Amino acid sequence: MTGQGVAFAVLAAITIISALLVVTIKNIVRSALFLALSFVGVAGLYILLNAEFLAAVQVLIYVGAITVLMLFAIMLTQQIMSAKISQTTEWFWLALPMALAMLATLIFFFAMRTYPVNPAPDALAVGTTMPLAEALLKPYLLPFELASFILLAALVGAIVIAREEKPGATD
Amino acid sequence: MQPINCYLGVSAILFCIGLFGVMTRRNAVGILMSIELMLNAANLNLVAFSAYGPKHGLTGQVFAVFVITIAAAEAAVGLAIVVNLYMNAKHVNVDQVNLMKW
């Protein structure tokens, strides 16, 4: 097995096992930490796929921002931190076969198909960061602008919803 | 490099784990985490196709950047809603909001 193969296997294992832990363990704080680990695994896969910029973004935003945000939310809504209460619904035994069926479908009809792609592109291809920046600021300028508006709206919305109203602040 | 199917397989597994979590998690933050897993699965597809495809080009990566942005916005809004519900109802468990009610 090549070094790349080993790296892939390790990263895939990290990603999948942490993801599994995210959805199964009871303590929601640990769950969030495993989520971060899973994201790191995905970032590693991005590097294997020559997407260094995305890997960096992945670590910064997912691990650095989203997971932390979630931890904050967990802290703010303390009750759910307690490891004692059950974290799963009674849907478990219905969800398991459904998820497995979906998995079988995806593996067979999606992952195991032949795609019109290079079977093995050069592993040491030039970095994609520059062209990515070009793409984002040239043809994809509009979505780029749009994303900024989305972030603004989300920010306004999040603040307005989560902000604690002072009682009697009316008039 | 590994064949693309390996990445797609990881993505499929990740997606289904997310789906499973969405269906079984009781509290809203847990569901949100599972949703993030699903988004990551989709991103992995996009990046993989982008890296392998002769004609796929960079579009997949561009898409993935936007997805990450949206995921951040979504997490912010979602968590705000969760906190808001907690302030009103003192819990964030979806079965207590009678989610599956007709």
Place this chain on the structure above:
Amino acid sequence: MNDFKNFIPDYRYAVLAPQILLAVLALAVLVVGLFTDRNRKSKLEHYLPPDYLAVCGLVAVLAWQSSMLWRSLKAGEVVQAVKLFPTSPGDPLSPSLMVMDRFAMFFSLIAIGGSVLVGLLSIDYFRKRDFNRGEYYSLLIFATLAITLVAASTDLITIYLSLEFLSLCSYVLAAYLKGDRKSSEAGLKYFLFGAVASAVMLYGMSMLYGVTGSTALSAIFEGLRTAPGDLAATAWLAVVLVLAGLGFKLALVPFHLWAPDTYEGAPTPITAFLSVCSKAAGFAVIVRVLDIGVPLPQNGLGGVDWFSVVAALAAITMTLGNLVAISQRNIKRMLAYSSIAQVGYILIGLLAATKSSMGMPGLMIYVFGYLFMNLGAFTVVIGLSDKTGSDEIESYAGLMSRSPLYAVTLTLFLLSLAGIPPTVGFLGKFYVFGSAIEYGQKLWPLVALALANSVISVYYYFNVVRQMFFMPAASKDRISPSSAIAVALLVSLAGILVFGIYPQPLIDLARWCSVVF
């Protein structure tokens, strides 16, 4: 810097003026709101209250959008569509991220018009509750902006982004009544279902990208046509996943589970917005995706048979929506289920449009009319719950003696929803069902089912009518609408009657706008 000109907005980007105006308006309302919501007695509140600013601004944008559409129509066949943001600049044939065609403008018109009415409905609603109006209206306008972008998007990236834009604004708006537990739950449900749906849709999109190598709808179309047989099932799966995400926006059964609770819990103007404007966005995008993005297999060429999938969704959507609506006691929930059923009917137009020239105009006429009839019904609901404090259907007892205006107009809106002539609801049904008949006998059973459902729907619509006219009133107090509500009411009423009795202009408009690029 040879390609510098590609950065400079082409003059044709003036077609984005309504979108730019909406963005500016949203920011302006946000800023004004920051000053007025803190201090209700300020001069700014007196001269420029954010709610009136928002409504007037929306009216202005509506006028602008209408004039643009009008100019496009006058230009005849020449300027039907403006391609914006080509994915590879310099190549005129390359697919673009957005197309400002008449179809997009038509749906923008519906979205902006709907927002004007929703804005009118919100004025009293939020003044009474004393909430952050600046943020509310700016989010409403952002959501409207998102719909106009959805309608114009021709690339999976822009579709995903603008749909998420719309969703994020809608989640917040649904949860906007902060002290109200029902509203918070409504927001949470909407958010969770929406986020899952969009993740599923995104996964489907990533698969489509893998199969076809592109995110542009026109390229996906070609890609699916020529995709190797090995990938046929993958493509089908991908389209189904994308449909699941769009089905969420349209509240198709079985992706409708959020709808009743969200409709009941959300602030009523937002319920109206979700049931009309947000659905219009759903229709615009499902039409565009299926019409220009996913070919039906024919003539030995490849494709994805989405026809039977959509037909099955339409059938169960209309049936389940109707059957469950019967037992509802809360009028918002009843309207929620009825709007689920209505989507089922409208989808028939989409199916028929693959062969019948009446299909696409029918769909558009229906959505256009639906704007007036559903918003009209919600106007009455809002006006009444302001006065009676109840959304239960039983609280409508004897309304005729308390407020003939509300009773008669609500009856007309319900008749229109039921598809009784001479209202615009009948015209929409007539076109949609007519197109399905024209399509051929394959769709006849679906039309028969839809008509049977229409009869069922009369039962629960008339249940409200029965309360209003046959039952004795609980109190003798007269109820009269506020001026903002009255304006919205009369506009909606005019909409269902004028276009019902003299429909030719609406039909012409729908025909001119029914070509999708």
Place this chain on the structure above:
Amino acid sequence: MDSWILTTITFTPLLGTIVLMLIPREKVSAIKWTALLFSLPPLALSIILWFAYDWHKGGMQFTVNAPWIRDIGVYYRMGVDGLSVPMIFLTALLTTLSIIYSWIINERPKEYFWLFLLLATGMFGVFTSLDYFLFYVFWEVGLIPMYFLIGIWGGARREYAAIKFVLYTLVGSVAMLLAILAMYFNVTDPATGRHTFDMMVIAAQKPFAHAHNIQSLIFWALFIGFAIKVPVWPFHTWLPDAHVEAPTAGSVILAGVLLKMGAYGFLRVLLPTLPWASTHYWTAIAILALISIIYGALVAMAQTDLKKLIAYSSVNHMGYVMLGIAAAVSPIAAVNLDNRAVALNGAMLQMFSHGIITGALFLLVGVIYERAHTRNLNEFGGLWARLPLFGSIFITACLASLGLPGMSGFIAELMVFLGTFKASVLFAGLGTIGIVVTAAYLLWTIQRILLGPANPKYEKLLDMDGREILVLTPLVALMLLFGLWPAPILQIINSSSVQIARLFTIGG
């Protein structure tokens, strides 16, 4: 006067509704007079129409043709022939009389008369329109006011009856809509080369002439639409409820006009447009008609509620209409053009005469119910002595209803049976059972109400007042007039009957 008369007839009541909206609801008297005022021009014009219609020439006259929805070729097409002229007169007459009778309505009068005028517009529209789209619009417009009339001013179970009426009728009309659309896409107007909703063009083109399966499908869709309205057994179950619960004037309109819309549909749409299917299924129509006749009569006999009795007698009487229609389309070669025309004349005359007779009977029920507050047959007795005027008119109407010679009902039924006899002796024979039973229950009713020992409870009842006499006189006069001298009406309807009959006569 050629082009505006039908429009005026149809829309004058609608104009009245607008005027009514401007009158404050406290001014009850003004409301009533306004309603009456706006019901009179259609009546006057319908009489003029009767005389102005050139029955020698026949065919559609007074036609209007203006584009409405260009996109799908919907026109504002109106016109009348021998079939619709008497129906328009019947509608106008019963509307006016109902409004006069309703002078006693003091509960929410504004809404009541508003709805009545709207109803009138719907009914006129159905009988005048020659465009399927227009026809369907008016068909539905007539439905909604009746829902309110039953639901607000009706009897104890009014809500149930109202919604049942609406749902049944709607089932029929959506089936009809499907059929209309299917026909629309199957015909092309030779003049324009486009699809058309023109009833006459579609009838001339004979859609699905060779696709018998589809023609059958369309036929049954239309059949259900019209049969529910007629109503033919087994689609009749809404009728007793609706009639019993409706206010008197509502019952009059319901029985007098709305039921005729179903039969009108058969004659205007079904027979001319789908002749193959009509002939093919003539036995089915005839058998359903016979069941309606016999079942209606027998069930009527079992009633103790006078209003319900008359309601079931409507099922019975409309059965004759259907029997006449069935006979006229029978494939039996022995039935010649004249036989068919006679059967159709009988059917059409029965439509008209049932309108005035049953209208009168429902009014009489209203008269007695206003006084005694009961409709139970067994509680009455000996009323003739107490109320001689009421008694005489009641007997007249009953005798007309059972088909006594000299009354309009007799001629109609006679013609139906003449036509049927040629087509099938068996059917004609079975039909006469209905006649016998009808005679029995009507005579029995007369006996129970008017004769025998008087119930002391009702000693102080007053005889009919001027308003009631005013309402009933024209109806009784017409029963006698057309019974003794049917030529004026037969001339007119014959011009239409012959046209339809020709379609079904080999070599005709």
